[in-house]
Amino acid sequence: METSRATDVLIIGAGLAGLAAARELVRAGFSVRILEKSNGVSGRAATKRLASGAIVDFGAPYFTVRSDAMHRLMQKLETNGIVKVWQYGLPNWNAGHIENSPDGYPRYIATHGMNTLGKALRDGFSNEEPLEIIQNALVSAVWHNNFGYRAVLENGDIHTARAVLVNAPAPQALALTRSTLEPSTYLALERVKFAPCWALMVSLASMPELPWSAMRLDHPVLSWASFEQSKRAMPATLVLHANAAWSTAQLESNASTIAEPMLAAAREVLGDWIEPQEILVHRWRYAQAIQPHAAPYLAQENLVFCGDWCAPNGNARIETAFESGWAAATHIVRQLEQPLEQILTGV
Numbered sequence: 001m002e003t004s005r006a007t008d009v010l011i012i013g014a015g016l017a018g019l020a021a022a023r024e025l026v027r028a029g030f031s032v033r034i035l036e037k038s039n040g041v042s043g044r045a046a047t048k049r050l051a052s053g054a055i056v057d058f059g060a061p062y063f064t065v066r067s068d069a070m071h072r073l074m075q076k077l078e079t080n081g082i083v084k085v086w087q088y089g090l091p092n093w094n095a096g097h098i099e100n101s102p103d104g105y106p107r108y109i110a111t112h113g114m115n116t117l118g119k120a121l122r123d124g125f126s127n128e129e130p131l132e133i134i135q136n137a138l139v140s141a142v143w144h145n146n147f148g149y150r151a152v153l154e155n156g157d158i159h160t161a162r163a164v165l166v167n168a169p170a171p172q173a174l175a176l177t178r179s180t181l182e183p184s185t186y187l188a189l190e191r192v193k194f195a196p197c198w199a200l201m202v203s204l205a206s207m208p209e210l211p212w213s214a215m216r217l218d219h220p221v222l223s224w225a226s227f228e229q230s231k232r233a234m235p236a237t238l239v240l241h242a243n244a245a246w247s248t249a250q251l252e253s254n255a256s257t258i259a260e261p262m263l264a265a266a267r268e269v270l271g272d273w274i275e276p277q278e279i280l281v282h283r284w285r286y287a288q289a290i291q292p293h294a295a296p297y298l299a300q301e302n303l304v305f306c307g308d309w310c311a312p313n314g315n316a317r318i319e320t321a322f323e324s325g326w327a328a329a330t331h332i333v334r335q336l337e338q339p340l341e342q343i344l345t346g347v
């Protein structure tokens with residue numbers, strides 16, 4: 001067991017919200033350490049390399065951009081070749097009929113895989129230093145005493161800080177912080193509901209010419225099909241997402257039983273030419289918040305929560321995660337900049 005040097009802010013989770021917040025806090029002059037349970041960054045903006053060499057997005061397949069702040073970030077990322085527009089509008093499949101989406105709204109992707117969004121934030125722009133991130137660091141509890149906040153890892157290591165920002169999905173955030181929460185914070189976290197999603201990555205020996213690269217599917221099993229080679233030059237690869245109802249019904253099923261029904265559904269929609277070479281399955285237990293928190297972040301003094309599930313407009317997605325991270329960082333800067341006598345007297 002080791003107790004690490006204290007930092008101003010500990011961030012639990014290197015998802016896009018946590019990384020966006022970290023960048024703002026470092027720019028404001030605070031020391032920041034991120035504890036991430038996996039061996040990568042970017043969370044559900046996730047990418048895998050298959051044996052075929054294909055680089056496949058198996059979490060969020062794309063994102064949209066609406067706010068001025070997001071447009072400014074996209075300009076910077078586009079100039080650096082990190083993001084590009086993939087599609088304008090997306091077709092919708094329903095009972096064998098394909099309707100072209102009339103919205104014509106740009107769908108962005110990260111050029112070399114969605115996880116490069118997180119990597120770009122981690123590495124920084126121009127003269128920025130890379131963020132301090134400890135990977136394979138599963139936080140099992142957070143608590144508060146007179147000396148500040150503490151996070152204890154599964155391996156027993158302890159990290160201390162003046163503020164903690166939790167970027168995990170609300171049910172995981174609740175499990176970590178339960179013992180330190182006031183009733184109103186507890187209830188706010190408990191109210192947030194997520195839907196799961198089973199994702200399938202299928203490398204293909206060949207495929208016919210198709211008039212579209214991705215479709216939303218209104219199907220009893222599937223909600224999404226995309227051909228990843230439309231995003232970047234690579235071997236043909238199909239990504240399928242099961243819909244929320246089917247994923248919920250199969251949530252505890254063994255991963256080895258998931259591919260067959262999803263492939264059967266894909267053949268029904270796309271045709272029986274699908275000949276898989278390699279198949280990978282991933283279960284997202286917390287894929288998208290279907291009942292989000294209606295504010296950009298949640299705070300109990302210097303314990304703050306952020307993520308796509310903090311969605312004032314009800315839409316939990318990548319741009320919401322960024323907005324939430326930025327809003328949470330602004331709150332923490334205000335908290336940490338309070339004069340000492342104000343903290344001591346509580347006024």
Ligand SMILES: Cc1cc2nc3c(=O)[nH]c(=O)nc-3n(C[C@H](O)[C@H](O)[C@H](O)COP(=O)(O)OP(=O)(O)OC[C@H]3O[C@@H](n4cnc5c(N)ncnc54)[C@H](O)[C@@H]3O)c2cc1C
Nearest residue numbers: 013015016017037043044059060139168307308317318321
């Ligand atoms: C299948 C699927 C399809 C999607 N489709 C779209 C789409 O089309 N468009 C769109 O905009 N968005 C989409 N999304 C949603 C998008 O991926 C999320 O909105 C966004 O990535 C959330 O970012 P976040 O930072 O809030 O959370 P996350 O990405 O979940 O990051 C949380 C991080 O916390 C870490 N963590 C959790 N618990 C702990 C712990 N105890 N200790 C340490 N670390 C921990 C996790 O490993 C993770 O890295 C989709 C998501 C999925 C799964």
